Amino acid sequence: MASKKRGTRRYGKKASKKVGRAMHERKHGTLRSGRSGKKVKSRAQAIAIGLSEARRSGAKVPPRKTKAKRPTKRTRRSSKRSRSSASR
Numbered sequence: 001m002a003s004k005k006r007g008t009r010r011y012g013k014k015a016s017k018k019v020g021r022a023m024h025e026r027k028h029g030t031l032r033s034g035r036s037g038k039k040v041k042s043r044a045q046a047i048a049i050g051l052s053e054a055r056r057s058g059a060k061v062p063p064r065k066t067k068a069k070r071p072t073k074r075t076r077r078s079s080k081r082s083r084s085s086a087s088r
Contacts, residue, residue: 012060019050 025031026046033049040046054061064077 009060010062012054012058014057015051015054015061017057018054019047022046022050022053035084 022031023043023046026043028036029039031040031046032038033045040049048051049062055064
C-alpha cells in the first residue's frame with residue numbers, strides 16, 4: 001500500500017496569511033496589480049500576488065516555476081546544419 005510522504009509544510013503560515021489578505025482585497029475590489037495599477041479580477045492572479053509578497057517578506061514559499069529556455073538563434077542554426085548534412 002502506497003503511503004503519502006509526510007513531513008515539512010510546503011508553504012509557511014506567513015505565506016498563507018499574505019495569500020488570504022490578497023484574496024480578501026480581491027473580493028472587496030481593492031487589490032491592484034503592480035505597475036499598471038489595474039484592478040485584479042482573477043483568483044489565480046490574487047494568489048500569485050499574495051505569494052510574491054510572501055517571498056519578498058521572507059516567508060517559506062517554494063521558488064517560482066520558470067519557463068524552459070528557448071534555444072537561441074545560433075543554436076537553432078547549428079542544429080539545422082547538422083541535420084541537413086547528416087541526411088546527405
